[in-house]
Amino acid sequence: MxxxxxxxxxxxxxxxxxxxxxxxxxxxxxxxxxxxxxVPVAGSTRAEALRRLTRLRARLAQHGRALSREEILSARDEGQR
Incomplete structure (x- = not known):
């Protein structure tokens, strides 16, 4: 900061x-x-979008397979709760 x-x-x-x-x-x-x-507006920054993309890519690598629609939506929404 x-x-x-x-x-x-x-x-x-x-x-x-x-x-x-x-x-x-x-x-x-x-x-x-x-x-x-x-402060940045929550959820609308480029940095936040990149963090979410990084988490999604990590999950893809972890599973070694395509994610289901529910898994993708869960990863997208993670951190917004």
Whole structure:
């Protein structure tokens, strides 16, 4: 998790938004005191999609066979509960 001051956050907002979009959480401070947190929207980040894909690929390798529709949907939904 990245921590930045309010002035830096204002100056580098586009960069911080890109970091949040990639799945990173950014804490914004004022005079060293945390006042806000910039977080990715749950389930909609590219990083989250890649994590789910990685878990699905691991399951495929583990089973050594094609997964059923139910197994695929379960893997997709894992972590959303």
């Amino acid at each position: 990245r921590v930045v001051g309010a002035f830096e956050a204002k100056t580098h907002l586009s960069e911080l938004l890109a970091a949040a979009e990639a799945g990173e959480t950014v804490t914004i401070t004022r005079q060293g005191t945390p006042v806000a947190r910039l």
